[in-house]
Amino acid sequence: MFNGFARLRDTFDDLSDRWERRNDRPEPCPKCGDSSQVRVIAYGLIRNPRKGTVMGGCCISEASPKWRCLRCKSEFGLS
Numbered sequence: 111m112f113n114g115f116a117r118l119r120d121t122f123d124d125l126s127d128r129w130e131r132r133n134d135r136p137e138p139c140p141k142c143g144d145s146s147q148v149r150v151i152a153y154g155l156i157r158n159p160r161k162g163t164v165m166g167g168c169c170i171s172e173a174s175p176k177w178r179c180l181r182c183k184s185e186f187g188l189s
């Protein structure tokens with residue numbers, strides 16, 4: 111039972127790592143082609159958003175974009 115929990119936690123840590131890595135590489139903006147101004151949009155109630163994260167509201171839906179371009183203000187990438 112205890113080992114099962116530990117394994118579950120390892121899996122979760124692994125998933126978090128992968129998620130972090132995925133977020134570190136923004137996609138280039140389809141409108142202006144710039145990826146340096148693209149930020150990941152954070153959904154949910156986050157008290158301390160990470161640097162380089164923009165808030166997208168408290169709820170996430172299937173139509174919520176994943177990225178926001180700060181240069182041309184376009185949002186893209188379905189999460």
Ligand SMILES: [Zn+2]
Pocket residue numbers: 139140141142143144179180181182183184
């Ligand atoms: Zn753009």
